Amino acid sequence: MTVGPHPHIGLHTVTWLLEGEVVHTDSLGNEQPIRPGQLNLMTAGNGIAHAEDGRLQSSGRMNGVQFWVAQPETTRHGMSSFSHHQDLPQIELEAGEATVFLGEFGGVHSPAHLDTQLVGLDVAGCGEFELPLNTEFEYGIAVLAGDVRLGETIVSTDEFAYIGADQDQIHLELGQDAHFLVLGGEPFESEIVMWWNFVARDRHELEVAKADWDSGSDRFGPVATTLPRMKSPHPFWRSQDQP
Numbered sequence: 001m002t003v004g005p006h007p008h009i010g011l012h013t014v015t016w017l018l019e020g021e022v023v024h025t026d027s028l029g030n031e032q033p034i035r036p037g038q039l040n041l042m043t044a045g046n047g048i049a050h051a052e053d054g055r056l057q058s059s060g061r062m063n064g065v066q067f068w069v070a071q072p073e074t075t076r077h078g079m080s081s082f083s084h085h086q087d088l089p090q091i092e093l094e095a096g097e098a099t100v101f102l103g104e105f106g107g108v109h110s111p112a113h114l115d116t117q118l119v120g121l122d123v124a125g126c127g128e129f130e131l132p133l134n135t136e137f138e139y140g141i142a143v144l145a146g147d148v149r150l151g152e153t154i155v156s157t158d159e160f161a162y163i164g165a166d167q168d169q170i171h172l173e174l175g176q177d178a179h180f181l182v183l184g185g186e187p188f189e190s191e192i193v194m195w196w197n198f199v200a201r202d203r204h205e206l207e208v209a210k211a212d213w214d215s216g217s218d219r220f221g222p223v224a225t226t227l228p229r230m231k232s233p234h235p236f237w238r239s240q241d242q243p
Contacts, residue, residue, distance in 0.1 A: 001020075001022050001052050001053075001054040001062055001064075002052070002053060002054050002055055002227065003051060003052040003053075003227070003230070004051055004225070004227035004228045004229055004230050005027075005049050005050065005051045005222075005223040005225060005227065005228075005229045005230060006049060006050070006051070006197050006229075006230040007047060007048070007049045007197055007198070007209065007212075007213045007220045008042075008044035008047070008048055008049070008050070008197045008198065008199075009044050009045075009046060009047050009048075009076075009197075009198045009199065009200065009205075009209050010044060010045075010070065010071050010076040010192075010198065010199035010200055010205075011044050011068045011069060011070055011071055011199040012041060012042065012043050012044070012067075012068070012069040012071065012114055012115070013040070013041070013042045013044075013050075013066055013067070013068060013069075014039065014040075014041055014066065014067040014068075014069060014101075014102065014112075014120070015034060015039070015040040015041075015042075015052075015064065015065075015066045016039060016064055016065050016066070016067075016101060016120075016122070017034055017035060017036045017037075017038070017063070017064035018036055018063040018064050018065070018144065019036060019060060019061045019062060019063040019064070020035075020036075020054060020057050020060060020061060020062035020063060020064065021033055021034065021035050021054065021056065021057045022034050022052050022053065022054045022057075022062075022064075023052075023053045023054075023056060024040050024042070024050060024051075024052055024082075025050060025051050025053070025223050025224055025225045026042065026048060026049065026050035026051075026082055026223060027048055027049040027050065027080075027220055027221030027222060027223050028048065028080060028081070028082055028221075029224070030082045031224070032082070032084045033056075034084065036064075037088065037099070038084065038085065038086050038088075039084070039085040039088060039101050039110075039112055040082075040083075040084055041082070041083045041084075041085070041112045041113075041114075042080075042081070042082045043071070043075075043079075043080055043081045043082070043115075044071070044080055044199075045071070045075065045076065045077065045078040045079050045080040045081075046076075046077050046078065046079075046080070046219065047080065047209070047212070047219040047220045048080035048220065048221075049213075049220040049221055049222070049223050050223060051223050051225040051227050053225060053227060065142070065144075065181070067120070067183070068194075068199065069114060069116070069118065070188060070192050070199050071115050071116075071199070072115055072116055072188075072189055073189065073190070074115070075115045076199075083112065083113070085101075085110070085111050085112050088100065088101050088110060088111070089108045089109065089110065090108075091105060091106045091108045093123065093125060093129055093131075094127070094128075094129035094130075095125045095126060095127030095128060095129040095172075095174055096123055096124050096125015096126065096127070096129075096174065096178075097123070097124060097125060098121045098122065098123045098182075099121065099122040100119075100120075100121060101120045101121070101122060102114065102118050102119055102120030103117070103118045103119035103120060103184075103185075104119065105119055105121055106132070116185060116186060116188070117136075117137070117185055117186045118183075118184065118185035118186075119134070119137065119182070119183070119184045119185065120181065120182070120183055120184075121181065121182040122179075122181055123178075123179070123180055123181070123182060124177075124178065124179045125174050125178060126174050126175065126176055126177065126178060127173075127174055128171070128172065128173045128174070129171075129172060129174075130169045130170070130171055130172075131169060131170050131171075131172055131182065132168065132169050133163075133167050133168055133169055133170060133184070134184065135165065135166055135167065135168050136165070136186060137165060137184040137185055137186060138162075138163070138164055138165040138184065138185070138186075138187055139162075139163040139164070139165075139167075139170075139182065139183065139184040140160055140161060140162045140163055140182075140183050140184070141155060141160070141161045141163065141180055141181065141182055141183075142159075142160045142180060142181040142183065143155045143156060143157055143158065143159050143160075143161075143178070143179075143180045144157065144158075144179040144180055144181065145157055145177060145178065145179040145180075146174070146175045146176060146177050146178035146179060146180075147174075147175035147178060148161075148172055148173070148174055148175070148178055148180050149172065149173035149174075149175075150163070150170065150171075150172060151170075151171070155180075165187065193205075193206065195235065195236075196210075196232060196233055198210075203235075203237060206235070207235070210232050210235065213232055214231075214232055
């Protein structure tokens with residue numbers, strides 16, 4: 001994971017490592033290593049730039065996930081920010097243990113703040129149990145290792161199962177050394193458009209963000225890193241002879 005300075009608008013990046021180490025630097029002046037079991041949360045708002053540098057990792061594998069969470073209308077044009085959470089709460093389940101890295105579960109709250117109602121759990125275990133759900137949330141399960149049986153469906157490593165909403169619990173059967181993420185939240189308020197590193201509502205916003213990045217606008221700012229600054233790609237909706 002070696003990604004030079006690049007811009008974001010309208011989203012939170014939620015970085016959750018399983019193995020390895022990455023150093024985050026951003027245009028707010030933050031420099032923060034992240035390791036497994038810790039959470040990096042960056043809020044783009046109207047604009048931020050950052051880099052992710054895995055070159056300092058001495059040995060071993062790099063493995064992890066990064067979620068992009070669209071910001072609602074009330075905050076997506078606001079200030080950018082960054083937070084790091086080293087100690088995250090855990091809760092015992094009938095067939096394993098869960099780390100609550102986003103939101104609230106079983107009366108346990110993550111310290112990470114987001115702009116919409118969400119939950120994120122990292123679950124490891126083996127056996128059967130009932131997972132309680134919020135009926136106002138829609139859910140999905142991302143399997144990182146092993147197998148998880150969800151009703152008649154077996155969800156295997158690197159697969160994602162969409163569960164939907166209006167359920168108060170689901171029955172899960174975890175295979176040996178199963179490891180998976182439970183992701184849930186309120187259905188989002190509006191349709192979005194997403195291109196390159198930007199989350200917006202229409203192509204005009206994407207065009208403006210690209211132009212601001214290409215011109216070196218203060219909207220995004222410099223990032224203190226030796227990694228090269230990324231160039232924006234050519235928008236797919238423009239013809240090749242358009243700049």
